[in-house]
Structure formats: structure tokens, C-alpha cells
Amino acid sequence: MGLVLNQSLKNTILTYIGFGIGAVNTIYLYPFFLGATYYALNNYILSAAAIIMPLLAFGMQNTLVKFFSQCRNDKEEDQFLSFAVLVPMLLSIPLLLICLIFYNDISAYLSKVNPIVKDFLWLIPFIGLCMAYFEIFYAWARVQMHSVFGNFIKEVGLRLFSLIALVGVYYNWISAIDFIYVTAVIYFIAFLATMFYAFYLKKPNFQLSVPHNSKDILVYTFFIILSGGVATLLLDIDKLMLNQYIKIENIAYYSVATYIALVISVPSRAMHQIVYPITAKLMHEEKHDELNDLYKKTSINLQIVGGYVMLCIFVNISQLYEMIPKEYGGGILVVFMIGLSKYFDLILGNNNAIIFNTKYYRAVLFLGVVLVLLTVVLNMIFIPMYGIIGSAFATLLSITLYSLAKLMFVVKRLHLYPFTNQTLYSIGLTFILFVLFYFWQFPLNPIIGIILKSILVSIAYVYLNYKFVISIQINEVIDNLLKKLNIVR
Template sequence: MGIVINQSIRNTIITYIGFAIGAVNTLYMYVKFLGDTYYGLVGYILSSANILMPLMAFGVHNTLVKYFNEYKTEREKSEFLTFILFLPLLLVIPFSLIAYFGYHQIAGLLAQENLIVYDYVWQIPVIGLSMGYFEIFYAWVKVHLQSVLGSFIKEVLLRILISISLFAVYFNWITPIQFVYTLMGIYLFVMLLMKWFAFRVRFPSFTFKRPSNSKAIITYSLFIILTGGIANLFLEIDKFMLNWYVQIENIAYYSVAIFIATVIAVPSRAMHQITYPITAKLMTENKLVELNELYKKTSITLQIIGGLIFVGILTNINELYVLLPKEYSGGIFVVFTIGLSKYFDLTLGNNNAIIFNSQYYRIVLFLGILLILVTVGLNMIFIPLYGLKGTAFATLLSITLYSLSKLVFVVFKMKLFPFSINTIKSFGVLITTFLVFYFWDFGFHPILNIALKSILITFFYTGLSYYFSLSEDINLILNKVFKRIGLK
């Protein structure tokens, strides 16, 4: 668990630096510099590209992690990596032809409610392809346990480049229309940069020969396309469907709320970068005892860290929205509902990595398809009735059902269980912290309120978690910190 904690901490720090930059972009620069209409357009384009990403990558970013450790010789690894690099072209080429010749029909369908979308639909597959190959090259370095620079490129550099472009809009160096094109160029650039780093870590010796298990690779990749697409649909289908029912400005309001709620999931994203390949290795070696221990540790660690962020957001949400234009205030309910679903998902630890690297991975496909149908149906019902609140509620139900179904499957089928008595204690700490601080207002400027309350919450919540020894790994890190500053 040492390498997990070490790189997870680095990835978490990098990711939160990225989120800090992203927070400035999302909560201020997009709102003030770009305006609601083009902000909504950008949100729609990026959400649609994220939905396409697993298709553009052919799912091989997960396949690379799953099968890499099975190859022992350098020749076998070269054959595998070459196969992985070119496999996505099986879908990219025909998909590109369909998109090119059917552009007017596709764009017309997507622009029924918001005509501004029509001229930018072609950017969706380009950005989706960039995202897809970025993840492939990112997986390339993950299997060599060198994920930190990849995290920096994805979480920090990307947002810095966007910030620079938004400043360019502010100083009238480029127009909002040109910013949309610049954004596409940024995603292409970071993909090429990730490729450069991946090839520095291990330059491929191109061997155009199918691996002996190519059938299993293709089958698993097709599965990942579907399951990865389902996972991305859960994250992005709300914004995609909002475009059909409401004015595009509402996507801007919803994007802000989703960004705030998504901060809760950052620890999971950071830890996932290193636990995924370790989980794959443990399952390949059939070390179920070690796997179950890793499962419990990731669960309680993520619950504690994510719980601190969750309660910090909930207790400061009213002050935060005072800083935004009144039009955005409807997103408070979205933050509460989506945040709750993210918190529950955190408590499942490396649940996804376990399922995707097991022989039972196909079960997720069945569950995912069923719940996507439920999600689309709920959105079709609730968006026309309740707008942003409706799609948030639909998303909460869908994600919770999906996460719960995967948990039940792992518990009963694989005999692995992530929870302990500390899970209940940690939830109790969260509830106690929320009740103590939610109704507490200093009466100062909102930014000062948020800063003071956040500091107090951090000490209170962390102190209780440390006192009850909820996580061995977190206590170990805190003890090292105390020793360095002379408190222990």
C-alpha cells in the first residue's frame, strides 16, 4: 500500500491544484469572460466528446492495463502495444466517414432547440478522439507506475492552457467563437504531449503481428467501449439531454453545479490511477486476501477524504453561490443531489477496478444498459417538469442504483466486502460535522466566511477521524506530519 499512498498523494495534490485552477475557470472566468451562451456551448461540446471518448479509444486504455502484466517477454509486449495503438482505427475510420457524409443530418438533429450548436458539432468527435488517445497513452505510463506527470498534464496543464485562452477572450485578443476552436486545439496538443511522454517511458518497437490472445483483447475492448460509454453517459447524459429541452444557457448553470459536486470525486480519481494496475496484478496472481485488504483500505480512505470535501461543500454552498450571478442559484439543489451520489460512490473504493479485471466483467454491461435506459427515461420525464433539478434527481437515482448493483455483485459473487465498523463511524463523523457547521455563519464577506469555516471544519473533521483511528493509512500520514512539526 506504500506506493499506492505515495503516488496517490502526489496525484491528489496535482489533481486539486488542477481543480483550483478549474474552479477559477468554471466559477469566474467562463461566467464573466465567455458568457452564458458560449459557456453552455462549450459544456455541451465537452460533454458530448466525453460520451464518445470510449468509442474513439476502442476501450483499449483499460485493456492495456488489464493484459500488460500477462506478457513476459519484450517481443510479446511489443506486439501487444502495437496492436493496442492501431486497434481504435477499426472504429475511428468508419465513424469518421459516417460523420463526414451525414454531418448535416446529425448536426440538424442535435441543434433542434439551440441553433448555435449546428456549426460546432464536427468538433465533438475531434475532441473525443483526442481524449481517447490521451487515455491510451496515459494507460501506457500507468502500467509502468509513472502516472504523476500524466496527472499533471491532464489536471493542471490542460486547465492552465484554458485559462490563458479565457484571458485572451477577456483582452479581446480572440472572440468567444475563436475560443471554441482554440479549445479543440488545446485537447489535440495535450494528447500529443502525453504521447511524447509515453514514448519516453517506453518507446514502442512496432511489431505488426497479432498477439496470441488478440480475440480476448478485442472482446474485452468491445466490452470496455460499452461499459466505459455507459459510465461516461452517467456523467454526461444530463448535459447532453438538456440541449434538447432547455435553452443552452442552462447548461452553463448546470455545469457550474456539476463542477462543484465533482470535486468530491477527486480523491477517487487520484487513487484510481495507481490502484487500478495494482488491482489487475493482484487478480492476475489470484491474491484475494491482499485484494480484499486493498478493497477495505481504499474504501475507508476515500470515504474519509471525500467526506471532508463533501461536508465542506455543503456547509459553504450558500456563501459560494452569493458570489455567482443570481441565474446560477438554481444549481444548489444539483450540488446536494449529485454530491450525495459521488460520496456514496467513493465509499466503494476500487470496486470498478475489481469488476473490470475479473472474469465477471460482462455483468457490468447488462447492469449498465438497463440503468442507462432508466436514466434516459427519468431525464425525459423530469427535465420538462423540473428543469435542472429534474435532471439532477434523475442522475442521483441512476448513479446510486448503478453503484449499489455493482457493490452487491462483488459482495455476493466474489466474496469481497469493502465496509467495516469504521465505515459507520466515518459517516457519523460526517453527520456530526455537518450539523455543527451548516448553521454557523460568521457574517463576514462570503470568501472570508468560506475560508474560516473550511479551516475549522478541516481541524474538527480530521481530528475526530484521527481520534477514532478510522484509517490506518491516514493516521500513518498524519503521524509523520506531526513528527516533522514536532508535535509527536
């Protein structure tokens, strides 16, 4: 766990810095500088790009991680890396041509309720392609066990440049419309930076030959496209469907709420970057006991860290929304529903990494396709009835069912189980502290009130988790920190 803890800690710190910048952007700069309409338009474009990204990447970002460890020499590594970069490029060309041919029909359908989106739809495939190749070259770096730089670009760089662009809107250096185009440029720069870093780690020696295990790679890649599509659709389809039923400004209100809830998933995102290749290696070497131990450790550690983040968000949510324009206030219930879905997914540890590195992953992916269809149907039912609250409920139900299905698959098929008694203790502690702290607040400035309540929650949460030894690894980290500070010996 040394390498995992080291890079996970760095990734977590970077990710939270990025989310801190993103919080400033989301809670203040976007609503006040950009306005609800263009903020919603920007989110709609990025969500649509994220949905087509797995298809444009052809699943190679995950395929790289799974199969790179099976390369036996430098020549095979060069063949595989070349294959991973060139195949998505070749396959993207006909897809983009199809979009171009049917552009008028597609744009007419997507802009039926909100005509403002029509002139910007061409940015979706451009940004999607940048996202795709960013992920491919990020995976290139990760298989070399270097995950921090890509994580910095993804979590900090993108948001920092967006902040600078938003300041530019405020000072009239650029217009709100210009900001949409600047966002596309930012994603292009992120792709280039990650590509050059990947080439720095391992100099490319591109070859046109096909890897010896190309059949296995292509079959796996096909299902990874389904997997990536399912995961992204479950995350972003709600924003696209909101555009089809209600005014585009509601996407802005929904985006603020979902962004706040997504902070809960940061520890999982950070740890996943380094745990994924380690999981692939353990499964390839058939080390079942070590894998089961890693599964339990990632589950309880993510539950404690993620539970702390969720608790701080939930108990402070009312005061947090006092800092946002009043029209955004309907998103509080969205935060709770999306937050709970993220928390449940979080406590499954490296569940996804296990599934995507087993021969049984296909069945779960097909189940995911069914759940995407369920999400679409639920959104069609609940958005017209309840607006953004209906969309959040549809997402909560769909993601929870999908996470439960993946958990049952790993338990039944692989005989791996992430939960222990500590899992129940952690849930109990989190719930008790939520009840104690949610129903009162400091009658002060919202920022001061949030800080004071968060301090009290932090002290209580850390003390109780440490006292009851919910996680041995986290207790060891605290003990080492106390020793360095000369508080204990």
C-alpha cells in the same frame, strides 16, 4: 501500499491544483468572461466528445492495463502496445465516415432547440479522438507505473491553458467563438504531449502482428467499450439532454453545480490511476486476502478524504453561490444531489478496478446499459418538469442504483466487502458536523467566511477522525507529519 500512497498523494495534490484552477475558471472566469451561452456551448461540445471517446478509443485504455502484465517478454509487449494503438485508429475511420455522411441529419436534430450548436458540431469527433488517444497513451505510461505526468496534463494542463485562453477573451485577444476552437487545440496538444512522454518511457517498436491472446483482448475490449460508454453516459448524458429540451444557458448553470460536486470525486480519481494496475496484478495472481485488504483500505481512506471535501462544500455552498451571478443560484440543490451520488461511489474504493478485471464483468456492464436507458427516460420525464433540478435527480437515482448493483456483484460473486464499522462511524461524524456547521455562517465577505468556516470544519473533522482511529493509514500519515514537525516524538 507504499507505491500506492506515494503516487496517489502526488496525483491527489496535482488533481486538487487542477480543480483549484478549474474552480477559478468555473466560478468566475467562464460566467463573467465567456458568458452563459458560450460557456454552455463549450461544455456541450466537451460532454458530447467525452461520450463518444470510449467508442473511438475502442476500450484500449483499460485493456492495456489489464493485459500488459500478462506479456511474457519484450516482443509480446511490443506486439500488444502496437495493437492497442493501431486498432482504435483503424476502427475510428469508418465511424468518422458515417458521421460525415449523415452530418446534416445529425446536426439538424441536435440543433433543433438551440441552433447555435450547429456550426460547432464537427469539433465533437475531433476532440473525442484527441481524448481517446490521450487515454491510450496515458495507460501506456501507467502500465510502466508512471501515472503522475499524465495526471498533470489531464487535471492541471488542460485547465491552465483554458484559464490562459479565458484571459485572452477578457483582453479581446480572442473572441468567445475563437475560445471554442482554442479548446479543441488544447486537447490536441494534450494528446501529443502524453504520446511523446509514453514513447520516452518505453520506446515504441510498432509491429503489425497480432498478440497471441488477441481473442481474449477483443472480447474484453468490447465490454470495456460498454463500460466506458455507461460510465460516461451516466456522467454527461444529462448535459446533452438539457440541450434537447431547454435553452442552452441552462447547461452553464448545471455545469457550475456539477463541477463543484465533482470535486468530491477527486481522491478516487487520483488513487485509481495507480490502484488499477495493482488490482489487476493481485487478481491475476489470485491473492484474494491481499485484494480484500486493499479493497477495505481504499474504501475507508477515500471515504474520509472525500467526506471531508463533501463536508466543506456542503457547509459553504450558500456563500459560494454568493460569488456567482444570480442566475446560477438554482444550482445549489444540484450540488447536493450530484455530490451525494459521488460520495456513495467514492466509498466503494477500488470497486470498479475489481469488476473490470474479473471474468464476471459482463453481467454488470449489461446492467449498466439498462441503467443508462433508465437515465435517459428519467431525464425525459424530469427535465421538462423541473429543468436542471430534474436532471440532477435523474442522475442521482441512476448513479446510486448503478453503484449499488456493482457493490452487490462484488460482495456476492467475489466475496469481497469494502465496509467495516469505521464506515458507519465516518458517515456519522460527517453528518453530525454537517448539521452543526451548515445552518450558520459568518456575516463577512463570502471568501473570508468560507475560509474561516472551512478552518473550523477541518480542525473538528481531522481531530475526530484521528481520535476515533477511523483509518489506521491516515493516522500513521498524521503521526509521521507531527514527528517531522517535532510536535510529538
